[in-house]
Amino acid sequence: MKYTEEHEWLRAENDLIIVGITEHATTQLGDIVFVELPAVGTTVAKDDEVVVIESVKAASDILAPIDGEIVEVNEALGENPALANDDATGAGWFFKIKPSNPAQMDGLMDEAAYNAFIA
Amino acid sequence: MADLLQTPLYDLHLSLGAKMVPFAGYAMPVQYPMGVMGEHTHTREKAGLFDVSHMGQVIIAADDFETAARALETLVPVDILGLGVGRQRYGFFTNDAGGITDDLMLANRGDHIFVVVNAACKVADIAHMTDNLKGVRVTEVADRALIALQGPAAEGVLATLDPKATQMRFMDVATLTLQGAECWVSRSGYTGEDGFEISVPAAQAEALAKTLLAHDDVEPIGLGARDSLRLEAGLCLYGHDIDTDTSPAQAALGWAIQKVRRTGGARAGGFPGEKAVLSEFALGPARKRVGLLPEGRAPMREGVMLFATPEDDTPIGQITSGTFGPTVGGPVAMGYVPSQYAPTGTTVYGELRGKRLPLTVSALPFVPAKFKR
Numbered sequence: 290m291k292y293t294e295e296h297e298w299l300r301a302e303n304d305l306i307i308v309g310i311t312e313h314a315t316t317q318l319g320d321i322v323f324v325e326l327p328a329v330g331t332t333v334a335k336d337d338e339v340v341v342i343e344s345v346k347a348a349s350d351i352l353a354p355i356d357g358e359i360v361e362v363n364e365a366l367g368e369n370p371a372l373a374n375d376d377a378t379g380a381g382w383f384f385k386i387k388p389s390n391p392a393q394m395d396g397l398m399d400e401a402a403y404n405a406f407i408a
Numbered sequence: 409m410a411d412l413l414q415t416p417l418y419d420l421h422l423s424l425g426a427k428m429v430p431f432a433g434y435a436m437p438v439q440y441p442m443g444v445m446g447e448h449t450h451t452r453e454k455a456g457l458f459d460v461s462h463m464g465q466v467i468i469a470a471d472d473f474e475t476a477a478r479a480l481e482t483l484v485p486v487d488i489l490g491l492g493v494g495r496q497r498y499g500f501f502t503n504d505a506g507g508i509t510d511d512l513m514l515a516n517r518g519d520h521i522f523v524v525v526n527a528a529c530k531v532a533d534i535a536h537m538t539d540n541l542k543g544v545r546v547t548e549v550a551d552r553a554l555i556a557l558q559g560p561a562a563e564g565v566l567a568t569l570d571p572k573a574t575q576m577r578f579m580d581v582a583t584l585t586l587q588g589a590e591c592w593v594s595r596s597g598y599t600g601e602d603g604f605e606i607s608v609p610a611a612q613a614e615a616l617a618k619t620l621l622a623h624d625d626v627e628p629i630g631l632g633a634r635d636s637l638r639l640e641a642g643l644c645l646y647g648h649d650i651d652t653d654t655s656p657a658q659a660a661l662g663w664a665i666q667k668v669r670r671t672g673g674a675r676a677g678g679f680p681g682e683k684a685v686l687s688e689f690a691l692g693p694a695r696k697r698v699g700l701l702p703e704g705r706a707p708m709r710e711g712v713m714l715f716a717t718p719e720d721d722t723p724i725g726q727i728t729s730g731t732f733g734p735t736v737g738g739p740v741a742m743g744y745v746p747s748q749y750a751p752t753g754t755t756v757y758g759e760l761r762g763k764r765l766p767l768t769v770s771a772l773p774f775v776p777a778k779f780k781r
Contacts, residue, residue, distance in 0.1 A: 325706065341706075
């Protein structure tokens with residue numbers, strides 16, 4: 290698992306990368322009540338706004354962590370956005386992206402570096 | 409947060425794991441570990457304890473209640489003189505233009521009026537009353553905390569400390585002895601639930617709060633859930649849903665101005681902006697505060713602009729409060745629209761992240777009030 294300073298996690302699954310936000314992020318955001326996911330097939334560049342999360346407190350933008358094409362989104366979040374709180378790194382995943390520049394993964398933090406980042 | 413004021417319950421909030429935020433110059437709990445959704449739901453199902461000690465508590469006294477009431481009626485366009493002993497009523501201050509400078513609760517406590525005003529306005533309100541009320545004494549009650557206990561279990565919990573609590577009806581006020589402390593209690597609140605607001609001497613506030621919290625049904629509730637509870641209940645938040653640019657008629661607060669203070673009433677007018685306020689009721693306001701239910705799940709918050717159609721360039725109004733309503737199970741909002749768009753069922757469009765999304769004008773409250781009348 291890799292991490293960004295925007296509190297996203299990335300996990301490789303075959304040639305795809307699954308992306309979500311960390312438990313640290315969901316705890317900070319509070320109860321998540323709405324997640325707006327990108328359309329499947331969208332091509333995104335690193336730092337594009339790709340997901341909008343609404344918590345009980347405020348709206349937050351999630352930026353694409355790497356370049357690529359969105360190939361699948363977690364439709365379950367539409368009906369049950371609280372999945373992102375309840376299981377941030379599992380059932381609460383946001384989207385799967387097919388990276389166009391896999392080397393971008395190398396610049397991300399590993400778990401130890403992320404834990405130090407949020408400490 | 410070093411320069412922020414602290415309420416008498418500050419240490420208790422920290423010990424309960426509250427997340428503290430600045431609010432109206434005070435360090436206040438926005439949520440506890442339970443979280444906003446859980447706190448909201450708990451209040452609707454059982455009981456929540458809120459620290460509202462940042463609000464201003466003021467005594468207005470004169471030789472007798474009537475003198476104080478007649479004086480305060482010169483600033484507040486509601487029937488204060490007709491308020492029975494031990495009764496409370498909602499009201500607001502108006503300015504010369506007929507705008508609202510704050511909203512408040514006022515109670516007839518026998519020989520004086522007890523007033524509770526908003527934290528952010530209390531300095532101005534007290535100066536306003538001190539400067540303009542002749543022949544009365546305006547005294548801030550700075551040595552008392554204010555605790556709200558709200559929800560269906562509130563009565564049973566408070567009755568364990570003083571059984572007289574069960575005899576109170578909605579908007580009654582009484583002095584109860586709670587753990588030996590003389591408490592000024594009203595059966596009211598700002599959540600749409602049955603409940604009580606308890607003015608307690610500061611030195612005894614933490615002990616009382618701890619006793620109430622020790623009950624299985626009671627959890628501490630922060631400002632986050634307080635906001636979603638009052639919004640579902642259709643209640644205005646000063647500085648957002650009402651302010652100096654909104655009038656009582658526009659804010660749909662006509663119910664708070666009794667006949668006796670209206671055109672043709674025995675004590676019609678006699679308050680700042682009387683002409684503007686009363687004529688606007690007669691003519692009908694050009695715009696009105698309404699409830700708004702956004703379609704879908706995305707909350708539309710304060711500041712979202714409203715349009716008559718998905719294409720129009722010119723907004724017709726805007727949202728003044730909006731959030732996710734945990735009890736409603738979807739987003740809820742309030743805002744102002746021109747009166748022709750105010751009928752329930754009208755569709756308007758809010759612009760959210762560049763998209764126009766429909767909202768339906770809805771009757772308030774979103775969640776039926778459960779007051780014990």
